[in-house]
Amino acid sequence: MFQDLDIRYDNAWRRAEPSADSVALIRREDGILAELTDGRLAFPRFGQLSPAARGLEWRYAFTLGEETYFLAQWEEGTGPETADRLPDAPHPAQCAHRGSFPQGGRLWWVQSKEYRNLGPKDAVFAAAVSESLHRWYGATRFCGRCGKPMTDSDTERARVCPDCGLTVYPKICPAVIVAVTHGDRLLLTKYQGRAFKRYALVAGFAEIGESIEDTVRREVLEETGLRVKNLRYYKSQPWVFTDSLLFGFRCELEGSDEITIQQSELSEAGWYRREEIPGDYSGISLTGEMIERFKNGMDD
Numbered sequence: 001m002f003q004d005l006d007i008r009y010d011n012a013w014r015r016a017e018p019s020a021d022s023v024a025l026i027r028r029e030d031g032i033l034a035e036l037t038d039g040r041l042a043f044p045r046f047g048q049l050s051p052a053a054r055g056l057e058w059r060y061a062f063t064l065g066e067e068t069y070f071l072a073q074w075e076e077g078t079g080p081e082t083a084d085r086l087p088d089a090p091h092p093a094q095c096a097h098r099g100s101f102p103q104g105g106r107l108w109w110v111q112s113k114e115y116r117n118l119g120p121k122d123a124v125f126a127a128a129v130s131e132s133l134h135r136w137y138g139a140t141r142f143c144g145r146c147g148k149p150m151t152d153s154d155t156e157r158a159r160v161c162p163d164c165g166l167t168v169y170p171k172i173c174p175a176v177i178v179a180v181t182h183g184d185r186l187l188l189t190k191y192q193g194r195a196f197k198r199y200a201l202v203a204g205f206a207e208i209g210e211s212i213e214d215t216v217r218r219e220v221l222e223e224t225g226l227r228v229k230n231l232r233y234y235k236s237q238p239w240v241f242t243d244s245l246l247f248g249f250r251c252e253l254e255g256s257d258e259i260t261i262q263q264s265e266l267s268e269a270g271w272y273r274r275e276e277i278p279g280d281y282s283g284i285s286l287t288g289e290m291i292e293r294f295k296n297g298m299d300d
């Protein structure tokens, strides 16, 4: 999966200023500034940026291996004086329309749907994590309680309201991915009304006050009308594209195998034998990995 890196990811907060060698992650609403060479994503170094771009507000983001990454962002509606400080780069749509990515040597605003299947893994991971941080910093510009501008904490990764004291930490939403089996059959679903058209597993967010195991039982029941038993935790995946932390569970059908689809969530749900499961799953998602494991008989 995309977060399985060969190098160390250290996201402990620290007070730091970018140096010339620091990796520069510049984001705006519709993308991250990056070079694209032969399907590989690369970010500029802080020292390569124009003086104007270096003048953006920079925050320490994380360290990958020996490289330190810093994040700067531009928010819609903060005024043309800020927009003018951004490096000159085409909009991502301009490269998407070409049908293939351009050669290196220039910077593009690249969206997650364009970079998530590129390489190398550490760059894709950095871009995805920065997207989540960017969203969080952008959503905490003002205090949700009293409306005053918020500032960064001096001691941890948090946003603080100087007026009323509200402290807000990065938002991570727990969610489940559930592989329900019945003998040699796996329950596969298709989402209703989404761009993602391939088969998926039952999935959903935890509600306030419920355990993650209860989330598994509730989501399966809501989406398919089925009951499950023998829940076994498989592994987790930080799905930073939607600020989620996914908990993969396997479980077995209990009782009737008759499916009642929740029409608002799913367009399709059914039982599939190993040999009937299509094999085309990208290597980045926990859903894909769990489906492949079952298909290949590795689910025990």
Ligand SMILES: [Zn+2]
Residues within 6 Å of the ligand: 143, 144, 145, 146, 147, 148, 161, 162, 163, 164, 165, 166
């Ligand atoms: Zn406040």
